[in-house]
Amino acid sequence: MNSFKGFVIKEFKQIYRDTRTLVVLFGMPVLMLLIFGFAIRNEVNNAKVGVLDLAKDEVSSVIIQKISASKAFQIHAYLTSYDEVEAYFREGDIKEIIVFEKDFARNLTRSGSATIQLITDATDPNLANIVQTYTNAIVGDYAQELNASSMPVVGIKVHSKMLYNEELASVNLFVPGLIAVILMLVSALMTSISITKEKEMGNMEILLVSPLKPNHIIIGKVLPYLVLSVVNVFTILVLAKFVFGVPFVGSYLLFFAESILFIVTALSLGVFISSVANNQQTAMMVSLVVLLLPTILLSGFIFPIKSMPIPLQVISNIIPAKWFLVIVRGIMLKGSGILIIWQETAILIGITLVFITLSLKKFKVRLQ
């Protein structure tokens, strides 16, 4: 036990002495949260649009004014004919061109209907969709204003209530995902590399012939990263709450317990990778492909899992981050208690146990 203590102390010292890495390890999560918290959003801001006003009457100019007043849009160009559309799109800045037909106002008063064409650059279908929706809303609002005086209230109204995230802020959605990515980076990637390094340098053999048990060695390697990760979780939480105003409805205790569970999962993954990889380069590439990209893409961090094809939905079930995201979003935004999220928790524990067992086996085999 004494030698174990000494070993753990040595590991801590080694990591905490390397100031450059330490700065990165602590600074990076903060920076990441700040950048992404502000920058990764789904709302549209200042999208550049063009206007082709073939009518040039009072109605079209009012609508154009409303569009340019909206925060979502920035009118970047006034076109004079259809022929220019392609050139603007090819340049790539303009996402939508709003076309008012000839005699727009006259059509509206005479026949009661007029048409606006919304030509979008649909290379980004998502953006095209959003931009169209926004324009539609502006035009719709204007139409309602026009009719307000003469329309009686008829038909069905829909009262929508947005639960858990009233402002529909994407920060609220992304912060839990960022926690998962950062923890994967610090816990899994760093441990896998640091253990593989010992192997590559031949120090592992020295440790293995020492009186330390293999699982002690692993625990010793992993402990400093656990501490580091817990500190990181704490930092992120403080930032999320005070900088981004992300609500925290649920229990902090449960949140930290679940975070530590996820950190252990990530660490066990890192240990497993290091038991498979023979050099740091391999460890890095494996971590990249099986950890980081799936954590970003298949966990529901950015893209909803429900939108994916069935095979990928099935695969997403083995991604620990998916379960962690459900848990964290539940606790932070919905205030879920353990009764609601016990299944996800059980799955995370299961995944962790599988990887710990697998890596212990691997290390034993190496001993014989």
Add this chain to the structure above:
Amino acid sequence: MSDLAIQTDGLTKVFGNFTAVDNISINVKKGEIFGFLGANGAGKTTAMKMLTGLLSPSSGDAKVSGYDVYSESELIKKNIGYMSQKFSLYDDLTPEENIRFYGGIYGLDSKQLSHKRKELIESLELGEVKKKLVGSLPLGWKQKLAFAISIIHEPNIVFLDEPTGGVDPITRRQFWERIYQVAESGVTVFVTTHYMDEAEYCDTVSIMVDGKIEAMDSPDNLKKTFETNSIEDIFIRLARAAKRGDR
């Protein structure tokens, strides 16, 4: 050109407030085997790195093979061989491939290359392992190969940084026989070592303590001056006075 292969005058290297090499002046004659002794941390490796152009000195002058270490380090590199303390061949290449690579970057043409390759494989008796990866060879063979490769371009001077660390006495013996052969062909050998018996093989021995050269002469003269009959004795006497221990 003088008959000196290496000539230094007040060579010094300071890291921060630590003087690793303190004002050393040595002269190494062409074709001699120069033993560079010192305890761990005495500054041997730092001195050697300055002479090979890996580190630039803080002050003092040095000429290696007639070239200045400040301004002509790239010319020095053409004329010296170097075998570092850390084993420096590529573990994931075969002996043949290592020979080809280093020969190639020293500018040997393909005729010289294939000649050298055959010659080395034969003289080092690497025939049966020439297709194996270097990483799987025993340390003694690796070191012989590394030495052979460090002189593949037939340099004027070869620097060996503890070339025989960790190998058995028989292999060490063989290694020194190779060094003699090389020295006889006119190459200057500059070698650091921990083994005092090896010091006896040198033409000139210098002993470094705390970054300074405390003694420098032929082994016989040294013994006379210090009135003893072993270099080891002299070394221990001088090294005991050292103020800095293992770094």
Add this chain to the structure above:
Amino acid sequence: MRIIRFLLQKEFLQIFRNKAMLPIIFVIPVVQLLVLSFAATYELKEAKFALIDRDQSIASRELVSKLQATGYFILQSEFTSEVEAKIQLEKGEVSFIVEIPRDFQQLLSNNKATSIQLVIDAVDGSVANLINSYVNSIVRDYSATKAVNINVAGLQNIEQFSVKKISTQAINWYNPNLDYITYMVPGILVILVSMIGLFLSGMNIVREREIGTIEQLNVTPITKFQFMVGKLVPFWMIGMFDLLLGLALARFGFQIPFLGSLTTILIIAGIYLVLIQVLGLFISTITDTQQQAMFIAWFIMVVFILMGGLFTPIESMPMWAQKLTLANPIAYFIKIMRMVLLKGAGWKEVYEMVLIISVVAAGLLAVSVNRYKKTSG
């Protein structure tokens, strides 16, 4: 030149001797392209909902079946109380709750206003928005048919209100079906190439430093330039190979239209890859161990990817962040790839960006070569 040849020969021998390298080069890109392209979509496929129908009338049934008929919405369960429905919502088993009030049919048939209540799980704001607008439009349509039915019954003439209607007509260029994969594939190709360029070549130099072989190279007469070329070229070739592999897959597997010129893409990719590799090189000059280098490279990569406009549009970022993307090479190349492949843009449209990439690459190369020292102190 001869020296460079020997350096290259050695690098290739080492790369192909590393057993882990072959799958990294050949298999991973393909798998990544397949998985990522399908995963990265915001399209709403289907959403499950819970129903609280207090009216239990023909009209309420009609409305619910209208919701289901679109194919977007699946009725998961029916409840009589809001509490039970909310538990399902919290567990995430349903995405929204529809509540129809008791006098729904009666009010509707008397041509009076009525309302339904929609409770949406808005954790994912954009999904919630989509659900909201789909349901709204379905209800509006249903409401309109009801109104017409009433009108036809002869009660009133809708024209007398003189409703003014402004309709919008959406035309989607380049991608009329709003197919997401077409959009994602070119971007993912960029990520692929970038990862190979950034990680492998930079790491390689740090590795030599860690093993100690770099010292041996430093006492040889090879120049910095030769050394760098020897390190860059092999992974440049591998990156280009992977790009070609990916482009072939995109063209023949995903049926992505190639409107622009392939040669243009390849030339720009060649320049871009140099830039990314030089970035890796630069990282290697400021780090001592592979662990440090990897961590920094990782960090940069994650920032570049998430702020490259691949997953979330650059237009969604606040202005200062949009300005920051001007320094993001990945953002440029993603934009170029999409413009050339999907819109058929040519040199005229992209030369400015290519120029920026080239200048940055040259500048960074100069800095790195300068920083890389053959001496160690």
